[in-house]
Amino acid sequence: MNSGQAVIFTIALTICLVMAAQDIVAGNQSVGHFAMVNLLMLQLFMPLNFMGMVYREIKQGLTDIERMMEVLDMSPEVADRPDARDLKVNGGTIRFDAVRFSYDPGREILKDVSFEVPAGKMVAIVGPSGAGKSTISRILLRFYDVSGGSVTIDGQDLRAVTQKSLRAAIGVVPQDTVLFNDTIFYNIKYGRPDASDADVIAAAKMAQIDDFVKTLPEGYNTMVGERGLKLSGGEKQRVAIARTILKGPPILILDEATSALDSHTEKEIQDALDRVSRDRTTVVIAHRLSTIIHADIILVLREGMLVEKGTHAELIAADGLYASLWSRQRQAEKAREELAQALEEGVSLRQSLAISG
Numbered sequence: 001m002n003s004g005q006a007v008i009f010t011i012a013l014t015i016c017l018v019m020a021a022q023d024i025v026a027g028n029q030s031v032g033h034f035a036m037v038n039l040l041m042l043q044l045f046m047p048l049n050f051m052g053m054v055y056r057e058i059k060q061g062l063t064d065i066e067r068m069m070e071v072l073d074m075s076p077e078v079a080d081r082p083d084a085r086d087l088k089v090n091g092g093t094i095r096f097d098a099v100r101f102s103y104d105p106g107r108e109i110l111k112d113v114s115f116e117v118p119a120g121k122m123v124a125i126v127g128p129s130g131a132g133k134s135t136i137s138r139i140l141l142r143f144y145d146v147s148g149g150s151v152t153i154d155g156q157d158l159r160a161v162t163q164k165s166l167r168a169a170i171g172v173v174p175q176d177t178v179l180f181n182d183t184i185f186y187n188i189k190y191g192r193p194d195a196s197d198a199d200v201i202a203a204a205k206m207a208q209i210d211d212f213v214k215t216l217p218e219g220y221n222t223m224v225g226e227r228g229l230k231l232s233g234g235e236k237q238r239v240a241i242a243r244t245i246l247k248g249p250p251i252l253i254l255d256e257a258t259s260a261l262d263s264h265t266e267k268e269i270q271d272a273l274d275r276v277s278r279d280r281t282t283v284v285i286a287h288r289l290s291t292i293i294h295a296d297i298i299l300v301l302r303e304g305m306l307v308e309k310g311t312h313a314e315l316i317a318a319d320g321l322y323a324s325l326w327s328r329q330r331q332a333e334k335a336r337e338e339l340a341q342a343l344e345e346g347v348s349l350r351q352s353l354a355i356s357g
Helices: 002-023 031-072 133-140 163-168 184-190 197-206 212-215 233-249 263-277 312-318 322-354
Strands: 094-101 110-118 120-125 148-153 172-174 251-255 281-285 297-302 305-310
Touching: 002 031, 094 133, 110 133, 110 148, 110 184, 110 281, 110 297, 110 305, 120 133, 133 251, 133 281, 163 172, 184 197, 184 233, 197 212, 197 233, 197 263, 233 263, 251 263, 297 312, 297 322, 305 312, 305 322, 312 322
Parallel strands: 120 281, 120 297, 172 251, 251 281
Antiparallel strands: 094 110, 094 148, 297 305
16 A cells, blocks of 8 residues: 555656646746645645555554454463362472373373472473473473373372462573563562562572672663663573562472573573572473582483483483483583683784784
C-alpha cells in the first residue's frame, strides 16, 4: 500500500503540473496559476496520505489482536490438575525415579534416569552435548511432564502441585541471562517485586555487583539496554545472581552459568554462586568440569542414560567417561594457557626490539 499510494500521488501530481506548464507556455495562464495548482494538489494529497496511514495502522492492529486472541485461546501443554495443591518445601530433597522423557515420540531423550539430590546438597550433572542435561532442568521447572516414572520434591509429585508454587520455590541462574530494558535496580527487584530497597542493595552486595554499580554515574538507576547489551557478560550474570539471592528460593538450578565467561570473570562469578548455593539444594548443569569438582555428587549422562555417579575423586579413579572428559578439558585449557603465554612473550620481545631500536 505504501508503494502504490506513493506511485499514484506522484503520477497524478506530475500530470497536473505538466498540464499547468502547457497552459503557461500557450499563454493561457500565468506562473501564479502553476504555483496554485501545485499547492492545491499538495493540500489534497496530504490528508489522503494520512488517511492511508490510519487505514494501515487499523489493519495492522486488527491483525495483531486476532493473533493475540489465538494465543490466549491456546490450551497449555502442561496444565495444573483440578485438585493440585501448593508445593511445601521442608528440606528440598529432589528425586528422579525411573524417569523417561521425549520431546518427540520417535526419539527418547531420558531413558530410565534415577537419582536423588539430598536436601541442602549440591549435585552436578555433566556429559557430552545432547545427553539430556538441560532437559532435566526443564522437567524440574515443569515446562514438560515426564513420559514415565516420577519426579518429586520432598515426596510431592510435581504433577500433583501447582506450577506457580513450584516455580516460586526454584531459582534459576541461566547461561543466557534475560534482562529487561530498564534500570539495574528494576532487574534485580524483579526477583521479588515486594522487596524493600535495602533488600535489593543487600542482594547486590552479596552478588558482588554493588561496587561496580557505585562507579556508574546514575548508580542503580542506570539503564541496561535491550537484553542488557550495555553490560558485560560477567555483569549480567551478577545481576542474575542478585535477582536469585533476592528471591531466596530453597532450590537452585545453575544452568551452565559460567560457560560463556573468561577464566578471571568465571572465578569471581563462581565465588558468588558458591555463597548463593550454601545450605540450598542445588542442581548444577556444568560444561566446565573445573567449576563442579567440589560438588557433593556428580552425575554423568550419556545419550539420556545415567552412566556414572560419585564425587570428583571417585570418578577420576574409575577412569570412565568423566575421567575422559576431564582429561580433554585439562588438555584444552593447558593448550590455551601455553598459547596465551607464547603471545605475551612475543609481544614482550617486539617491545624490547622496538626500545633497543
